Amino acid sequence: DTAVSQTPKYLVTQMGNDKSIKCEQNLGHDTMYWYKQDSKKFLKIMFSYNNKELIINETVPNRFSPKSPDKAHLNLHINSLELGDSAVYFCASSLTVNEQFFGPGTRLTVL
Amino acid sequence: AQSVTQLGSHVSVSEGALVLLRCNYSSSVPPYLFWYVQYPNQGLQLLLKYTSAATLVKGINGFEAEFKKSETSFHLTKPSAHMSDAAEYFCAVKGNYGQNFVFGPGTRLSVLP
Numbered sequence: 267d268t269a270v271s272q273t274p275k276y277l278v279t280q281m282g283n284d285k286s287i288k289c290e291q292n293l294g295h296d297t298m299y300w301y302k303q304d305s306k307k308f309l310k311i312m313f314s315y316n317n318k319e320l321i322i323n324e325t326v327p328n329r330f331s332p333k334s335p336d337k338a339h340l341n342l343h344i345n346s347l348e349l350g351d352s353a354v355y356f357c358a359s360s361l362t363v364n365e366q367f368f369g370p371g372t373r374l375t376v377l
Numbered sequence: 378a379q380s381v382t383q384l385g386s387h388v389s390v391s392e393g394a395l396v397l398l399r400c401n402y403s404s405s406v407p408p409y410l411f412w413y414v415q416y417p418n419q420g421l422q423l424l425l426k427y428t429s430a431a432t433l434v435k436g437i438n439g440f441e442a443e444f445k446k447s448e449t450s451f452h453l454t455k456p457s458a459h460m461s462d463a464a465e466y467f468c469a470v471k472g473n474y475g476q477n478f479v480f481g482p483g484t485r486l487s488v489l490p
Contacts, residue, residue, distance in 0.1 A: 270420075299477075299478075306482075307415075307465055307482075307483045307485070308482055308483070309421075309467065309480040309483070311477055311478065311479075311480075314477050321477065356420055356421070358421075360478075364426075365411055365423045365426050366421075366423075366478060367423075368413075368420035368421040368422070369420055370419060370420045371418075371419070371420050
């Protein structure tokens with residue numbers, strides 16, 4: 267069974283649109299994350315969230331917002347998409363200080 | 378603040394040769410250290426982790442890493458490279474006081490026949 271899943275795997279959209287990426291984990295972890303991986307493979311954390319606290323990387327534009335309907339889900343909503351948002355977005359989850367488990371990624375292309 | 382550097386954005390080795398991928402970290406608190414591997418078009422997969430137990434850590438696929446506090450290093454090694462080892466490798470650090478994971482820039486490993 268998939269531990270961390272993301273949908274969709276590929277997302278192609280026009281500039282200015284609003285889109286969401288969904289993430290679910292079935293590991294019982296208490297913290298979930300969103301990362302952006304650019305074309306040079308550099309991983310940048312965008313958000314970390316547990317049932318108590320949302321930590322936002324201050325460099326992330328406020329067009330990006332995480333939404334967590336429950337402990338097992340952390341969706342990423344993006345408003346007014348820009349060309350520079352094109353990247354691979356990874357969801358991950360962890361339990362306290364243990365390693366993070368990553369989803370398969372969502373490749374976002376903004377045209 | 379924590380940070381991770383990985384010397385060499387691209388490393389090439391011959392099949393059967395030693396693999397050495399370098400990772401140095403800076404952390405103001407005792408760190409947890411990790412190596413992840415990313416195969417093309419896939420997510421990251423944990424290779425191994427150091428969590429203040431044994432300094433020599435063995436991971437999957439024959440990889441191991443040694444934590445050297447005096448050198449603030451956590452280099453990844455494998456005695457004999459296999460073609461299937463070709464991938465992107467990321468070193469990561471996490472403090473044990475609630476800090477987030479910080480990833481290095483990655484090293485792309487190519488294995489030549």
